[in-house]
Amino acid sequence: MTSKRQLALGWPTLIDVSLKRRFLYQSIQPNGLYCVNSDKYRCIYLTGCRALDSSSMLAGNTLRAKCPGSRQLTVQMMQNPQILAALQERLDGLNGSPSGYMESLPKVVKRRVNALKNLQVKCAHIEAKFYEEVHELERKYAALYQPLFDKRSDIVKAAYEPTDEECEWKADEEEELTVSKQDEMKEKAKLEEEKKDEEKEDPKGIPEFWLTVFKNVDLLSDMLQEHDEPILKHLQDIKVKFSDPGQPMSFTLEFHFEANDFFTNTMLTKTYKMRSEPDENDPFSFDGPEIMCCTGCTIDWTKGKNVTLKTIKKKQKHKGRGTVRTVTKTVPNDSFFNFFTPPEVPENGELDEDSEAVLAADFEIGHFIRERIVPRAVLYFTGEAIEDDDDDEGEEEADEENDPDYDPKVSSPLHTHTHTHTHTQPVPL
Template sequence: LSKVIAFVFPQGKGGNKHFQSDKPEGFLQAERILNFHLLPKTVKRRVYALKRLQLQSANIEAKFYEEVHELERKYAGLYQPNFDKRRDIVAGAVEPTDEECEWQSDREEEELAEDLQKKAALEEKQADSAGADDPRGVPEFWLTIFKRVDMLAEMLQEHDEPILKHLQDITVKFSEPGQPMSFTLEFYFEPNSYFSNTVLTKVYKMKSEPDAEDPFSFEGPEIIDCEGCKIDWHKGKDVTVRIVKKKQKHKGRGTVRTVTKEVPQESFFNFFNPEKGKRKCDLDFTLTTDFEIGHFFRERVIPRAVLYFTGEALEDDESVRLLSCVIQDLDDEGEEEDEGDFDPTVSI
């Protein structure tokens, strides 16, 4: 279970908590090395053999994750017809049949308090009398998801919302067999007054192999780079920048002129260009967050979109988060119990 959770929510280098000691890390590292070198030569040779076996295991684990990626790619094709039907229903291109709309929770509506039923009936009657049109599809489906999910809501700005009302679908595409491991998030938009693109993409490049310099740190596939796309904004519609006006006085003539300048501003659409508006010292943190968001779209939001729309998946996410924390705490307790001074002179 912990391996599955680690694959779905990889922590990456530096993401794991470690046992806290009063001794400086450099001292602990030197102490461990010193203790190892105090071992008899014959024992050290055997330990080196064990490390070679561990390296072989790491390489086998890397192959395991490569096959997992291929399995994901295979099943993505099986999921796609369902996702296509979801897109068509959300956009209003297809009206589901009565049979397709049957759901056991309809009984819950019958169990509503009598006053709520009366209120709902009154509102429905008022809407009918006002000649209200039946909305097409599921209005603001993806925008509602963005607002419900904390990780996405933090990226969302008020000026992004009118644009995301035009978002029709989000899909994930895996790299083809024989190609370097990667996945692409595709955001499909209906024609709108903000940009001419119909699809915005974000490619995440991955590797599943132990690092040559630190092979024992391997814990599964790692995102090594990402690449956004160019957004073809219509004039004056780019929400990733704002116009600043500044008055300048000519030193010689004393005349004053107004100069306009574009400066970066917060927007979800910076997701497609994560370096925009970021200082170099903030870049590593930005990319780390970017990778987490990419995984979250791929593993949770896209496969379970309707449950995020209704809010049901938010409770599941909290349960997974708590379970992951419990597993991590158990791992940390194990590290704490194992931590201690090793004395090679003690006989066992």
């Protein structure tokens, strides 16, 4: 019998699925898509050409048909997005289906397998404790990092001017060694010109530091609108604060702003609540702490400056009189600052698909800011971290392609979990 793993490897074989001891075989061949029900040994050629009796065929063999015009029909079918969507849905349903092996085991063996499952649940609970201790360790080291991050913030907002010694960088020294005498004279003249220009401009700190970071990272730049940029020029720092010892696991992103004309807040916050314990209904899915929900904050916008809303004008015609009037309406507007008003999860935990997708993306962004942006901000400012991320992704893709269990649908290194009736995957922290 053909293994489902072969499909992941890209082999042109069949898929086997056990459904009440009846096996359904499917195969995409150069000349069409076939299904065989092994109870009836009847092959259906799905392009609609004709049905073929296949009683002489052995289950598991590749099925083919000599059908006039079948290749053209197959091409037409594969160009139809509705057919492709239906096919993908069917294949998704087949992937991961039980093989039927467990059902065939004797009762006494099944009993022992259940004992192993109970041991596995206990392992999951130990793993949960491990991650809780990791969280405590992370909190401890966050306190050690913070003075360095505070100094970074002071340099960015011009509260502190670094010394010559602090500004020395090895790469600059290596570059200087490669410069010839003639080039040295040119470089000196160029530096003097730049110094004069800088004295005229007199820039303070590192202008637009965080805005540049956001624009350099695709995950964040996709959220930015043109009207967000003037506001984010006033962003001076982003901090991560962990929950106090003994409190439920959580972290808060603090966005610190200088005084500006857009809102009166000096700090905007986003809190992510986490859970590090196996789900009673699905303990084997536990893979570390999960972000369960998040809460934003109220932005006190200056009148007329709220970029999360826009005013539109619509013309309405009176049914009776036939007169036309213009109606002004306020509607939501795309903006980075919608990040601070995430969808609320109802008490029953059920969300519509759009809200589910928004929350899943939100969790990924919050996790990314915490894990990558805040600790390595200068490298995202210069673009060096982006190159490293691209290299890492290239290596991961190569590893995944060689992994027989690789699922191309789950390609992101960050998975999300929302505490709703319809579950997505957890964010491993």
